[in-house]
Amino acid sequence: MSIERLRTPEERFSILPGFPYQPHYIDSLDGYDSMRMAYIDEGNSSAETTFLCLHGEPSWSYLYRKMIPVFVEAGHRVVAPDLFGFGRSDKPVDDKVYTFNFHRNSLIQLIEHLNLKNITLVCQDWGGLLGLTLPMDMPGRSTRLLVMNTAIAAGDGASEGFYHWRNFSVSVPEIPVGGLIANDARSEVNLLDIVAYDAPFPDNRYKAGVRRFPSIVPVDPGMEGAELGLRAREFWSSNWEGDSFMAIGMRDAVLGEKVMAMLRSTIKNCPKPLKVEEAGHFVQEYGKEIAEKALAHFQLQKVPAQ
Numbered sequence: 001m002s003i004e005r006l007r008t009p010e011e012r013f014s015i016l017p018g019f020p021y022q023p024h025y026i027d028s029l030d031g032y033d034s035m036r037m038a039y040i041d042e043g044n045s046s047a048e049t050t051f052l053c054l055h056g057e058p059s060w061s062y063l064y065r066k067m068i069p070v071f072v073e074a075g076h077r078v079v080a081p082d083l084f085g086f087g088r089s090d091k092p093v094d095d096k097v098y099t100f101n102f103h104r105n106s107l108i109q110l111i112e113h114l115n116l117k118n119i120t121l122v123c124q125d126w127g128g129l130l131g132l133t134l135p136m137d138m139p140g141r142s143t144r145l146l147v148m149n150t151a152i153a154a155g156d157g158a159s160e161g162f163y164h165w166r167n168f169s170v171s172v173p174e175i176p177v178g179g180l181i182a183n184d185a186r187s188e189v190n191l192l193d194i195v196a197y198d199a200p201f202p203d204n205r206y207k208a209g210v211r212r213f214p215s216i217v218p219v220d221p222g223m224e225g226a227e228l229g230l231r232a233r234e235f236w237s238s239n240w241e242g243d244s245f246m247a248i249g250m251r252d253a254v255l256g257e258k259v260m261a262m263l264r265s266t267i268k269n270c271p272k273p274l275k276v277e278e279a280g281h282f283v284q285e286y287g288k289e290i291a292e293k294a295l296a297h298f299q300l301q302k303v304p305a306q
Contacts, residue, residue: 001031001033002033003032003033003035003092003094003097004092004093004094005033005035005090005091005092005093006090006091006093006205006206007036007090007091008088008091008199008200008201008202008206009202010088012199012200012202013088013196013199015192015195015196016062016192016196016199017192018062018065018192018193018196019062019065019196021040021042021068022040023038023039023040023088024038024039024040024041025037025038025039025088026039026110026113028113029106029109029110029113030109031105032084032106035084035089035090035092036089036090037081037082037084037089037090037106037110038061038081038082038087038088038089039061039079039080039081039082039110040061040068040078040079040080040081041077041078041079041114042068042072042077042078043071043072043075043076043077043078044075044076044077045077046077047075047076047077048076048118049076049077049118049120049143049144049300050076050077050078050079050116050117050118050119050120051071051076051077051078051079051119051120051122051146052079052080052111052116052119052120052121052122052131053067053068053078053079053080053122053123053127054080054081054083054107054121054122054123054124054126054127054128054130054131055080055082055083055086055087055124055125055126055127056124056125056126056127056128056129056150056213057125057126057209057210057213057214058086058175058177058180058181058197058207058209058210058213059086059125059177059181059197059282060082060083060086060087060088060197060200061080061081061082061087062087062193062196062197063124063282063284063285064078064080064122064284064287066284066285066286066287066288066291067122067284067287067288067290067291068080070287070288070291070292070295071291071295074295074300074301074302075302076120076300079114079116081107081110082200083103083106083107083126083209084098084102084103084106084209085098085208085209085210085212086200086209086210087200088200091200091206091208091209092208092209093205093208094208095208095211095212097208098208098209098212098213098216099216099224100129100130100216100218100223100224100225100228101224101225103126103130104130104133104134104225104228107130107131107134108134108137108138111134111138111141112138116141117140117141118141118143119141119142119143119144120142120143120144120145120146120298120300121134121135121142121144121145121146121147122146122148123145123146123147123148123150124147124148124149124150124282124283124284125149125150125255125281126150126213127150128147128148128149128150128151128152129150129151129152129153129217129225132147132150132152132232132236133152133225133228133229133231133232135235135240136231136232136235136239142242143242143243144242144243144244144245144298145240145242145243145244145245145267146244146245146246146247146290146294147244147245147246147247147263147267148246148247148248148249148283148284148290149247149248149249149252149255149256149259149260149281149283150255150263151255151259151262151263152229152232152233152236152263152266153217153218153219153225153226153229154218154226154227154229154230154232154233155218155219155220155221155222155223155226155227155229155230156219156221157219157220158217158219159253159254159255159256159258159259161252161253161254161255161256162214162217162219162254162255164253164254165214165254166214166215166217169210169211169213169214169215170211170214170215173204174204174207175207175210175211177197177198177200177201177207177210178193178194178195178196178197178198179194181193181194181197181282181285182194182197184251184280184281184282185279185280185282185285186278186280188285188286189285233266236266236267236268237266237267237268238268239268240267240268240269241268243269243297243298244267244269244270244271245271245274245293245294245297245298246260246263246264246267246270246271246273246274247273247274247275247276247283247290247293247294248260248273248274248275248276248279248283249276249279249280249281249282249283249286250275250276250277250278250279251277251278251279251280251281252279252280252281252283253281254281255281256281257275260273271297274289274290274293276289276290
């Protein structure tokens with residue numbers, strides 16, 4: 001099918017002092033009408049472990065700028081894609097293009113294209129809503145999980161905070177992306193960070209994904225993705241054999257401690273979480289400590305020299 005899309009001008013990303021990574025692109029995903037997906041691929045491409053960092057709404061891979069260096073300096077590979085509609089990736093204009101499977105299938109194809117193995121899945125928000133449904137259908141690729149402020153949505157409702165957020169997202173003329181993240185992350189975000197979070201969206205025409213994502217979280221039975229969520233819960237509770245690490249931004253009113261406690265009870269052998277008291281929903285803004293403690297837990301602090 002033909003997909004009308006916008007592409008953010010590259011000059012919008014010209015001032016990113018905290019994110020010096022060069023984008024890679026793929027435009028051959030099957031069923032995506034040659035749309036271009038951007039991703040960061042840093043570190044040793046032949047490293048044994050790959051950290052796959054999946055962002056959520058309304059951010060992009062820039063959200064991982066404090067965690068990527070920690071993983072890379074320890075000798076690992078880091079792949080961080082921008083979902084369609086976000087970051088440097090192309091942005092379908094029609095809100096209806098954005099569906100659960102549209103995004104999930106693009107991630108499956110990217111993982112297969114790059115042939116990622118021994119994956120440490122790093123996810124938050126929609127990165128988890130989507131990412132936590134992937135390992136069950138891609139057996140043998142994922143060995144570890146670093147999970148932050150997210151959930152597995154399976155058609156059985158959500159927190160009161162989520163419904164407030166969903167109502168807000170459909171009622172305002174335009175979602176102020178940079179300001180939203182700055183308000184949540186407080187002192188961890190500076191003026192240049194706000195510019196970077198706003199960079200993908202020259203105007204409201206580019207924000208179809210930003211508008212659409214809250215409305216497609218599968219919180220009701222029959223919504224696309226709900227059945228996948230049920231399967232994913234079964235996988236993580238019964239079939240997951242990997243190692244897990246959980247961090248919680250404690251100020252998050254949408255996907256905070258209560259929601260994460262439910263998720264932890266679903267993940268087989270998930271240890272007690274790291275509680276980041278000062279962090280909100282965008283917990284990666286406090287990501288250096290999280291990355292370091294996750295590496296220590298996984299015993300991946302430093303790859304021995306060959």
